[in-house]
Amino acid sequence: GNSDSCNMLRRQAWLALLSAALAGCSTRHSARGMQVLKTMRIGSIPRTPPPLMRKKFKGGNLDDFLEAGVAEAKYGPNRYAAVAEDAWKLQVKQSDLEGKRKRSLEFYERQKAQVLSDHALLSAMGACAMWSFTSVSQTESYVVGALFGAFYLYLKQKEASSIGATSAEELSRAPPAIVAPVLMVLIVGKNKALLFLPVVLAGFFTNIIAVILQATYRSSDFGGEDEV
Numbered sequence: 001g002n003s004d005s006c007n008m009l010r011r012q013a014w015l016a017l018l019s020a021a022l023a024g025c026s027t028r029h030s031a032r033g034m035q036v037l038k039t040m041r042i043g044s045i046p047r048t049p050p051p052l053m054r055k056k057f058k059g060g061n062l063d064d065f066l067e068a069g070v071a072e073a074k075y076g077p078n079r080y081a082a083v084a085e086d087a088w089k090l091q092v093k094q095s096d097l098e099g100k101r102k103r104s105l106e107f108y109e110r111q112k113a114q115v116l117s118d119h120a121l122l123s124a125m126g127a128c129a130m131w132s133f134t135s136v137s138q139t140e141s142y143v144v145g146a147l148f149g150a151f152y153l154y155l156k157q158k159e160a161s162s163i164g165a166t167s168a169e170e171l172s173r174a175p176p177a178i179v180a181p182v183l184m185v186l187i188v189g190k191n192k193a194l195l196f197l198p199v200v201l202a203g204f205f206t207n208i209i210a211v212i213l214q215a216t217y218r219s220s221d222f223g224g225e226d227e228v
Contacts, residue, residue, distance in 0.1 A: 107219075108161075111214065112157045114214065114217070115153060115157075115210055115211060115214060116150065116153060116154070116210075118210040118213050118214070119146075119149060119150055119153060119206060119207050119210035120150065122206050122209055122210055122213075123143070123146035123149070123150070123203065123206050126142055126146065126202070126203065126206060127139060127142055127143050127146070127203075130142045130199070134199075137194065137195075137196070138196055138199045140194070140195070141194075141195045141196045141199035141200045141203070142199050142200070142202060142203040143203060144184075144187075144188075144195060144200055144203065145184065145199065145200035145201060145202060145203025145204040145205075145206075146203035146204070146206050147203075148180050148181065148183070148184040148200075148203075148204050149180075149203060149204040149205065149206050149207035150207065151180045152177055152180035152181060152204070152207055153207045153210070153211075154174075155174055155175065155176065155177035155179065155180055156177045158174040159174075159176065159177055181204065184200065184204060185197075188200050
């Protein structure tokens with residue numbers, strides 16, 4: 001009887017241990033299953049991209065750098081890039097216009113100097129011709145007219161320069177060009193015995209020949225580009 005009771009106790013003990021072991025295995029498997037489910041759920045949720053790293057300030061204008069950051073935060077980097085590209089194009093266009101303006105001024109200064117130089121050469125040739133074929137008084141009259149012609153050209157150039165002036169320094173402070181012929185006629189009227197009006201006018205209108213002579217020059221002669 002005692003041996004049967006001992007065997008029963010042993011069987012019950014083994015059954016209790018086996019049931020406990022089975023319960024532990026089921027608990028572990030259920031925990032692993034829950035963990036797998038959580039992992040699957042987390043993986044199915046779209047993850048937001050990590051925030052962009054802040055740009056490092058590499059020098060330059062700090063205000064422009066801060067404005068760039070504000071524009072990127074408000075409109076996005078593409079919007080700011082478009083605005084920056086437009087600003088860059090505008091700056092390049094302004095630089096090109098300023099360069100063309102400087103080249104045009106240099107071109108015009110060479111033209112002005114050439115007109116005066118041609119007038120001086122033609123006046124010298126005319127004075128030599130007058131000296132060879134006429135009297136001294138007529139030669140002097142021609143030289144006086146040529147000097148007033150040069151003065152008229154100078155005043156005309158000052159007027160033309162002030163038309164496209166962009167600053168107070170470029171504005172003409174000289175009298176109008178009409179002053180030259182008026183003053184010439186008054187001087188001739190006061191000195192009729194010394195100066196001959198027709199010869200004086202011939203010397204004065206030498207400036208017209210000098211101006212017409214500029215049509216024979218090419219743009220490259222003054223540092224410009226020839227038209228094709």
